[in-house]
Amino acid sequence: MHHIAFVLHKFSIKNKNVELVLPQIWQVNDLFDQLQKNLTEFAKWLDWANKIDSVQKEADSIKMFQQKMVDGTAFNLVILVDGQPAGMIDLHDLNHESGEVGYWLSSDFQHLGIMTKCVEFLKKYAFEQLNLEYLILRTHPLNFASQNVAKRSDFEYVKDDENGHKVFVLRNDQNIATSEFQ
Secondary structure: OOOOOOEEEEEEEOOEEEEEEOOOHHHHHHHHHHHHHOHHHHHHHOOOHHHOOOHHHHHHHHHHHHHHHHHOOOEEEEEEEOOEEEEEEEEEOOOOOEEEEEEEEOHHHOOOOHHHHHHHHHHHHHHHHOOOOEEEEEEOOOOHHHHHHHHHOOOEEEEEOOOOOEEEEEEOOOOOOOHHHO
């Protein structure tokens, strides 16, 4: 069965067609399969990874994301690669000033530049459509791939948080100092 997705952004990179789409229930099985396939790796970096241990919990997560989008506290997108759900990217802890960027992508599609291009789109959307003042991106201290995405996307490392995660910040106006985060 062919599903119709609401596409916010699309691009091609290294012979892969990538679409950023709104989360929908039809994506649940594929997203859960990708999480399970990558669980050993994701559990190193993502606190929630082990909690999604059934298709039903993934479905509940999608419904929660949809509700948070309605409430204006999050902005979630599913990353489709060649039409198949392969990961997610979001702004969470969203308020009138800022949002925190989060993402995951199946190992099948990592190291192709996909996530950097997805973060670039999310930055543009956050600053131009949501008029946010700054974005925050946290990474596990040993997740160098994610830290490289942050750096390639012009986020600036500002500190380690109370949990030891690396905190990167990107301001809408790069001329404003990031001293409040240090």
